[in-house]
Amino acid sequence: MVHQVPVTDPADPRLADYTRLRDVNLRKSLEAEHGLFIAEGEKVIRRAIGTGHPVRSLLMARRWLAPLADVLDGVDAPVYVADDDVVEAVAGFPVHRGALASLVRLPLPPVKDVVSTARRVLAPEVPGDHGDVESAAHHTSPPRRILILEDLVDHANVGSIYRCAAALGVDAIILSPRCADPLYRRAVKVSMGAVFALPYARMTNWHDDLGIIRDAGFKLLALTPDQSAVPMDGVEMTDRVALMLGSEGDGLSSHWLDEADERVRIPMSPTALANGVDSLNVVAAAAIACYSLMRS
Amino acid sequence: MVHQVPVTDPADPRLADYTRLRDVNLRKSLEAEHGLFIAEGEKVIRRAIGTGHPVRSLLMARRWLAPLADVLDGVDAPVYVADDDVVEAVAGFPVHRGALASLVRLPLPPVKDVVSTARRVLAPEVPGDHGDVESAAHHTSPPRRILILEDLVDHANVGSIYRCAAALGVDAIILSPRCADPLYRRAVKVSMGAVFALPYARMTNWHDDLGIIRDAGFKLLALTPDQSAVPMDGVEMTDRVALMLGSEGDGLSSHWLDEADERVRIPMSPTALANGVDSLNVVAAAAIACYSLMRS
Numbered sequence: 001m002v003h004q005v006p007v008t009d010p011a012d013p014r015l016a017d018y019t020r021l022r023d024v025n026l027r028k029s030l031e032a033e034h035g036l037f038i039a040e041g042e043k044v045i046r047r048a049i050g051t052g053h054p055v056r057s058l059l060m061a062r063r064w065l066a067p068l069a070d071v072l073d074g075v076d077a078p079v080y081v082a083d084d085d086v087v088e089a090v091a092g093f094p095v096h097r098g099a100l101a102s103l104v105r106l107p108l109p110p111v112k113d114v115v116s117t118a119r120r121v122l123a124p125e126v127p128g129d130h131g132d133v134e135s136a137a138h139h140t141s142p143p144r145r146i147l148i149l150e151d152l153v154d155h156a157n158v159g160s161i162y163r164c165a166a167a168l169g170v171d172a173i174i175l176s177p178r179c180a181d182p183l184y185r186r187a188v189k190v191s192m193g194a195v196f197a198l199p200y201a202r203m204t205n206w207h208d209d210l211g212i213i214r215d216a217g218f219k220l221l222a223l224t225p226d227q228s229a230v231p232m233d234g235v236e237m238t239d240r241v242a243l244m245l246g247s248e249g250d251g252l253s254s255h256w257l258d259e260a261d262e263r264v265r266i267p268m269s270p271t272a273l274a275n276g277v278d279s280l281n282v283v284a285a286a287a288i289a290c291y292s293l294m295r296s
Numbered sequence: 297m298v299h300q301v302p303v304t305d306p307a308d309p310r311l312a313d314y315t316r317l318r319d320v321n322l323r324k325s326l327e328a329e330h331g332l333f334i335a336e337g338e339k340v341i342r343r344a345i346g347t348g349h350p351v352r353s354l355l356m357a358r359r360w361l362a363p364l365a366d367v368l369d370g371v372d373a374p375v376y377v378a379d380d381d382v383v384e385a386v387a388g389f390p391v392h393r394g395a396l397a398s399l400v401r402l403p404l405p406p407v408k409d410v411v412s413t414a415r416r417v418l419a420p421e422v423p424g425d426h427g428d429v430e431s432a433a434h435h436t437s438p439p440r441r442i443l444i445l446e447d448l449v450d451h452a453n454v455g456s457i458y459r460c461a462a463a464l465g466v467d468a469i470i471l472s473p474r475c476a477d478p479l480y481r482r483a484v485k486v487s488m489g490a491v492f493a494l495p496y497a498r499m500t501n502w503h504d505d506l507g508i509i510r511d512a513g514f515k516l517l518a519l520t521p522d523q524s525a526v527p528m529d530g531v532e533m534t535d536r537v538a539l540m541l542g543s544e545g546d547g548l549s550s551h552w553l554d555e556a557d558e559r560v561r562i563p564m565s566p567t568a569l570a571n572g573v574d575s576l577n578v579v580a581a582a583a584i585a586c587y588s589l590m591r592s
Contacts, residue, residue: 047572164580166573169565190577197571233591269465269590275493276343277462280583281486284460287580288587294565295529 002065002072007080010089015080017102018059020092021185028181035105037183039193041097046071047193053103059087060099068099105183111209114172114201115216115242117142143171143199144240145293146218150176150206150256151247152282158182159190160283161245166194168290173200174213174242210259218242222252222260223289225279229263232289237296243289248282264289298361298368303378306385311376313398314355316388317481324477331401333479335489337393342367343489349399355383356395364395401479407505410468410497411512411538413438439467439495440536441589442514446472446502446552447543448578454478455486456579457541462490464586469496470509470538506555514538518548518556519585521575525559528585533592539585544578560585 007015017036020026031037036056039048045068049055055077058068061084065072072079088094147165152158158180165173173182179202181187182195203209214220218240222229244260246252257263266288268278280288303311313332316322327333332352335344341364345351351373354364357380361368368375384390443461448454454476461469469478475498477483478491499505510516514536518525540556542548553559562584564574576584 160577160580163573164576166571167564167568167576168562169568192573194573197568197573266464266587267590268463272463272465272493275462277459277488277490277493280460280463281456281579283577283579284456284583287576287583291562291584291587294563 002069002075003078004065005078005080007059007082008086010086014057014078015059015090017056018087018090018100021095021100022091022093024184027184031105031183036102037105037188038185039101039103040095040099040185040189042067042099044188044193045099045101047196048101048103048188049075051196053106053196056102056104058099058101059090061087064099108201109199111174111201111203112212112216114174114199115143115146115213115218142240145170146172146174146213146242147286147290148174148176148210148213148220148242148244149179150244150252151178152180152245154248155180155184155187156190157248157282158184159187159195161286162187162191162198163194164283164287164290166191166197168287169294170198170290173198174209175200175202176206177203206256207259210256213242214261216240220244220259220261222257222263223285224251224257224263224265225268226263226265227268227273227278229265231267232264232292235262235264235296237293241293241296243293245282245286245289298365298371299374300361301374301376303355303376304382306382308376310353310374311355311386313352314383314386314396317391317396318387318389320480323480327401327479332398333401333484334481335397335399336391336395336481336485338363338395340484340489341395341397343492344397344399344484345371347492349402349492352398352400354395354397355386357383360395404497405495407470407497407499408508408512410470410495411439411442411509411514438536441466442468442470442509442538443582443586444470444472444506444509444516444538444540445475446540446548447474448476448541450544451476451480451483452486453544453578454480455483455491457582458483458487458490458494460579460583460586462487462493464583465590466494466586469494470505471496471498472502473499502552503555506552509538510557512536516540516555516557518553518559519581520547520553520559520561521564522559522561523564523569523574525561527563528560528588531558531560531592533589537589537592539589541578541582541585 021038039045049071055075057078057080059080062081147170162182188195219238221241221243223243223245244252244256266285317334335341345367351371353374353376355376358377443466458478484491515534517537517539519539519541540548540552562581
């Protein structure tokens with residue numbers, strides 16, 4: 001039974017969760033204070049609800065009620081229905097995909113739990129949707145391949161890296177204390193919902209937490225553009241490998257590089273180096289690194 | 297001798313090249329009509345001028361005169377010097393890197409020339425800047441690995457793919473008739489100037505031009521998320537390989553897929569497929585594909 005509530009006033013206090021979605025600073029404090037995050041678009045909303053995030057409310061144009069009917073049926077929260085211009089006035093930009101959901105953030109597990117038993121989130125039970133391979137998700141095994149992200153600032157990059165990591169078989173992600181939030185709307189959207197599919201944790205103290213990861217048996221690799229490092233495909237891969245990726249501009253800090261068991265690089269073309277093209281962006285580097293990790 | 301011209305009025309007609317840089321439609325017609333493109337930021341301006349693009353003018357805050365002094369010395373065009381708020385009023389957004397250049401678009405070679413003799417652009421002669429490997433760039437040899445982009449719409453994606461392709465040793469890029477412009481400001485910026493380092497051409501008729509590429513001895517691979525395609529690392533690589541990449545949403549069109557000699561895929565994790573994470577974004581896919589091509 002869908003609990004539809006028509007709304008016409010952008011200043012309606014019941015829509016406060018959806019205020020100014022592109023104002024990063026406002027959103028940070030609002031989402032932290034209320035423990036919420038926003039999912040945008042049918043596919044992402046479906047994934048967010050399907051992976052067990054309690055719904056605070058939804059906000060959408062009438063045309064989205066039908067495509068989301070099966071999901072909304074199980075939701076015990078108000079579905080605010082408004083015209084596009086009302087949604088735009090609240091959100092502060094034209095929400096092309098027209099449907100928004102406000103969901104409850106679940107508590108993140110500590111780093112030590114994620115590195116000892118990363119558990120796969122199950123696919124939502126959607127008839128006909130990959131039913132043939134669904135059984136592959138029914139396992140709980142310790143992670144073998146993880147990524148550690150140091151201080152990435154761009155939400156789209158974080159979202160893209162989650163999508164790559166999930167698609168290519170990385171088991172979990174560990175975030176540095178200051179790394180950008182994967183549940184920020186844009187990260188969630190760019191990840192296509194992969195932020196719900198991968199177990200992850202946030203470090204409280206990077207040095208101690210790297211120690212915990214090492215003590216769990218992980219070899220710590222640091223990805224660097226430094227051409228004196230070992231090429232990715234020349235690294236001796238152990239049973240458990242954690243790959244550290246640095247921020248967009250400067251890469252890993254020297255403190256983190258010093259903690260690595262080995263520094264690795266993606267080999268560049270000599271002609272590119274001659275032309276001054278000497279690095280990849282962090283998403284491209286992460287994609288290649290994940291691909292390489294998966295094949296080892 | 298730098299030809300400095302102080303400007304204070306955002307409506308000054310001499311600044312028309314820099315009008316509303318984020319207005320894609322306006323820029324398309326303005327840049328086509330005048331045969332110009334915009335480079336933003338010190339590094340990219342340096343590359344654009346160093347690769348032989350004639351300068352129409354530059355526009356920058358005074359603080360950028362010193363870092364760019366060596367480049368400006370050889371420029372026979374006006375350097376408009378303005379306060380940040382004037383630059384912002386013209387460009388329509390805060391230009392954080394503060395320096396802009398308007399440059400002349402060089403005529404693109406026909407597809408048949410690029411696939412027969414892709415010529416490396418030389419690095420600008422900057423003392424101490426990769427001088428030790430510069431000799432690697434001094435060669436002219438027929439291309440062995442090329443990318444063909446069908447109808448990408450996002451300029452940042454096009455720029456990122458140029459950066460990957462250049463860094464990983466792809467020899468040239470061929471664009472479909474409707475593929476987004478690599479010389480659009482944001483593409484140039486995201487590519488970090490790699491759009492100047494790679495030879496490229498734009499198709500006039502995609503079907504005939506794919507024929508020209510095939511006749512030049514290239515095996516045409518189509519990258520697809522279709523899991524029934526051959527895994528990238530299981531493909532028999534010939535001396536000359538052209539990899540076709542499709543647009544962000546739908547991938548390659550069926551017409552293009554039908555022209556391929558072989559359909560290839562990047563293997564996904566079974567767990568990811570079970571969770572509905574069944575594809576990579578186009579930049580991540582391109583990065584892995586280029587990495588894979590380079591190693592073959």
